Amino acid sequence: MDIDRLPVQLEFFNQIRASLPSHETLVDVVADILRVSNDSAYRRIRGETPISFDEIGKLSRHFKVSVDKLLNVKADSYIFNGKLANTQDHILDKWLENVLAQFEFMRSYPGCKLYYLAKDLPLAHFFQIPELAAFKFFFWQKSILQYDEMRGSRFEIGQIDPTCKMLSEKIVATYNSISTIEIWNAESVNSTIRQIEFYRDSDIFYSKSELLMMWDIMEELINHLERQAECGLKFAFGQHPQPGMASYEMFNNELILGNNTVFADFGSFKLTFLNHSVINYISTQDDRFNNYMYAGIENMIRKSEQLNNVNEKGRLSFFNRLRHKIYDARKTN
Structure with missing residues (x-):
């Protein structure tokens, strides 16, 4: 047995094991991807049989495991994964499917805690309110x-693609099942307000009733989030909190405005999702990066005012x- 190879191979499978949903077993998934027997998969997982470059490629692509990290290549670099939304090959419903898949993956770990800056x-x-989603x-x-097909179009509040509506509802239900800590700033509502104002000033709303309804909806959403913060639980818009619902912690940080970073702590491993280009995210499972990110989030929380329960x-x-x-x-309408 190649002793120098063994620690790297064992760590490779440890990283794969950490990224598995709780309902899947490592040996079954490895055997399926490599098209080998469970016994052969066990021997590779235990390091008794060396894995080939071809097998490393198949497993690392499937599980998004960084081989560079295992080999300590460029210690100052980090491997991120992500998809880009565009008009050619990545339409909106596919992007929503990817968002849903990420939240479903988090939900598959009962102890997962989600942080949102x-x-x-x-x-x-x-997506809490269909008209705001639209x-x-x-x-x-x-x-x-x-x-291209949106050029010259105006916003009508009742127009929403049925598939996007269905996916957005699933995203809300899944997100609401994950214990979450959100770190806000009073500026966090500004971008959506400015988008509404821009469309108002550009005469893109189909009628004034659509515009007025958007302001009503924004206030209704803020009221809903206030109720969630008050009881410390997540629940659907228009519903009431029930025992056993996922916990909801909300903080106000007056010093720092977040950057829409999403951080998921699964216990055995962590994931960071960095926002870019408005709606896109890239993610990494790099331990050094995630530990640094987690320390930064803890520092932000210490310097924030908790808005839950008694406050x-x-x-x-x-x-x-x-x-x-x-x-x-x-007022400026």
């Missing part, structure tokens, strides 16, 4: 992805500031 409203909250889908397709004064003050921003924007 909110520069904007956390992504799933846009607005965000329209905005992303027209102003970010610049779909009625701080919570009321924070959410009143958000409502006042919406009120000020609405």
Whole structure:
């Protein structure tokens, strides 16, 4: 047996094991991907049989394991994975399917805790109310992805693709089942407010009733999030909290505005999702990067005001500031 090879091969399978959903077994998945027997898969996992370069390639691509990291190549670099939304080969419903898959993966680990550093409203909250989801889908397709068919179009609040609507509802239900800590700033609502104002000033709303409804919906969403913060639980818009629901912690950080980073702590491993180009994310499972990120998040939490449960004064003050921003924007209609 090659003693020098053994620690690297064992660590390779340890990383794969850490990324497996709780309902899957390592030996079954490895045997299926490599098309070998379970006994042969066991021998590779235990290091008794060396894995070939071809097998390393198949497993690392499937599980997104960094071979560079295992071999200590370029210790100052990090391997990220991600898909790019575009108008050619990655339409909106495919992007939503990817978002849903990430949340479903987190939900498959009962002990997973999700951290969200909110520069904007956390992504799933846009989908709490169908009319707000319709607005965000329209905005992303027209102003970010610049779909050709959206040129000259105006926003009608009832127009929403059925598939996107179904996927957004699943995203909300899945997100609401994951214990979450969100770190906000009063500026976190600004970008959505400015998007509504821009479409108002550009005469892109089909009618004034659509515009007024968007302001109503924004306030309703803020009220809903305030109720979640008050009881410390996540629940669907228009519903009531029930025992056993996922926990919800909310913090206000006056010093730092988040960057829409999403951090998932699975216990045995961690994942960081970095936001870029408005709606895209890249992710890494690199231990050194994630430990650094986790330490930074803990520091942000220590310097933030918790808005949950007993802090009625701080919570009321924070959410009143958000409502006042919406009120000020609405006055100029």
